[in-house]
Amino acid sequence: MxxxxxxxxxxxxxxxxxxxxxxxxxxxxxxxxxxxxxxxxxxPHPDVIKILQEESVKPNVHGYQSYKGSLVLRKAMSDWYKRWYNVELNADTEILPLIGSKEGIMHICMTYLNEADEVLVPNPGYPTYRSAVKLAGGVCVDYDLKEENNYAPDFAALQASDLSKVKLMFVNYPQMPTGQASDKKLFEQLVAFGKKTGILIIHDNPYSFILNENPMSLLSIDGAKDCVLELNSLSKSSNMAGWRVGMLSGAKERIDEVLRFKSNMDSGMFLPLQLAAAKALSLGKxxxxxxxxxxxxxxxxxxxxxxxxxxxxxxxxxxxxxxxxxxxxxxxxxxxxxxxxxxxxxxxxxxxxxxxxxxxxxxxxxxxxxxxxxxxxxxxxx
The missing domain is CATH 3.90.1150.10 (Aspartate Aminotransferase, domain 1)
Structure with a gap:
């Protein structure tokens, strides 16, 4: 075989x-x-584990769940974005819970990439970006992140290159592996680049609370929903890596498009786990x-x-x-x-x-x- x-x-x-x-x-x-x-x-916080324990013993929580996730969880995600990032998200239409944000990377690539479509991938960057693009039939186009440039993309060099086949651009701030913090000016440049080129910017944002006094979302920039999808996760910030709870946020049209693929790949997340994740998102400073x-x-x-x-x-x-x-x-x-x-x-x-x-x-x-x-x-x- x-x-x-x-x-x-x-x-x-x-x-x-x-x-x-x-x-x-x-x-x-x-x-x-x-x-x-x-x-x-x-x-995780003891109260998060307690919710999982209490909910799991109920007899009516073990069936298939909504493909869009529980409204309780989506509302918690919306409130979390408002509280920490000052971003307004409609819990019904602009948030899609994920079984870990890593699967979201694959869903996005499968949703938007045709054979030979190109994707801008950071170098150095999370290896899953590259493998997901290739598995979806796309072509990776590296953009180098250099220490002397504070690990920011060279926008002048990118705009001078042939971007005619580029559909997506993966970015990640705070950046992994370099630890470069997010920055409002850089975020404004990314949104401007996305709008100017028509490239969909995919921002992977799981590290914004770790040793970082200024958590930021790319969606906080004016007009970002026109060209940005943002991935986020409870794996790092809530010590829940093995629980596999992530989220995708952006404009309703983009969420609906990704859901067309995702709904054919899984049948939703265990409800007690979703309710425990909602508790984790409610924790304070x-x-x-x-x-x-x-x-x-x-x-x-x-x-x-x-x-x-x-x-x-x-x-x-x-x-x-x-x-x-x-x-x-x-x-x-x-x-x-x-x-x-x-x-x-x-x-x-x-x-x-x-x-x-x-x-x-x-x-x-x-x-x-x-x-x-x-x-x-x-x-x-x-």
Whole structure:
């Protein structure tokens, strides 16, 4: 049996492969400290878990759910956008709950891309953008994000290029993997670019609450709904990565278009999970402050670890990772990652998995207790 041509050039996700390798090393007694993946190790708020428990035992909550999600959840998402981003969203027409925002990336590509349609993809950037575009039959067109330009797109260079086949542009601020914070001027430029070119801007926004004092939505810019769809998620901000709760927001017409595809792919989310997610979205500033205080202490240890490796980095970056430039003696971040993994039994992510513009960097996740970072530092010193 041969696989479909759409899988040509699509490999297994890097972290899927690496986790298997780490599992084998652990079987050999290596006890690898994994500082690579951004999977929150902290639990959701106790009240969120309580709602899930209470609702799950009810006899009438186990059937198929609405393809558009519960109105309770959509209203909670709308209120959350208004409270934190000052964005007005109609809960009935401008929000689509997702089984994780990662599936939303695929839904968008399948909704809008025909064979050979082009998509602007950030380099470095989240690898799923690239694979989703290819699986939908599209063509990835890299736009480089450079440190000297604060990891913003070079709009002049983009507008001077041939954009005639470009339908979508993926953007992500706070940016992953670089940790570049969002910025109103940059957001205004993105909306202006989308309007001028007719390109639909897809903003992936899961990191806006992590070590970031100014959460922003691209939809807060005047006229953004004309050219923007925004993905968001509870995975990072609410410590609910395994719960798979995301959302897509934008103009009614765009939401309806994506729903045409999504409604043929799944049958809705478990209702108690939706009600628990609505509770998570109602939490106040003290919740986010508490989570960030923990991440702040962890980040200090990451800086210490990076200093030990003679890496350079910005202390102004936000999100749940630290992005760092490798020393000149190494050719790529893969060399650093392998040296630390096989020499010290500590896994850190090579920047090259996010595109060749990341070859000279590594990325460390904050998703481990302080004690694990201290142990990693001790191992590397030895």
């Amino acid at each position: 041969q696989t479909a041509k759409r899988l040509d050039g699509i490999g297994e996700y890097y972290f899927s492969q690496k986790l298997r390798e780490i599992e084998e090393l652990n079987k050999q007694g290596k006890q690898i400290i994994n500082l690579g993946i951004g999977s929150p190790d902290l639990p 003290d919740w986010y402050d508490g989570v960030n205080e923990i991440y702040r202490e962890r980040r200090k240890k990451v800086f210490e670890l990076l200093d030990l490796l003679n890496c350079t980095y910005s202390t102004e970056q936000v999100g749940m990772f630290v992005w760092a430039k490798i020393p000149a003696k190494y050719k790529t971040g893969y060399e650093v990652s392998d040296e630390v993994l096989y020499g010290s039994n500590v896994f850190i992510t090579p920047g090259g998995i996010f595109g060749n513009a990341g070859d000279g960097y590594i990325r460390i996740s904050l998703c481990a207790p302080v004690e694990r970072f201290e142990e990693a530092i001790s191992r590397i010193k030895k």
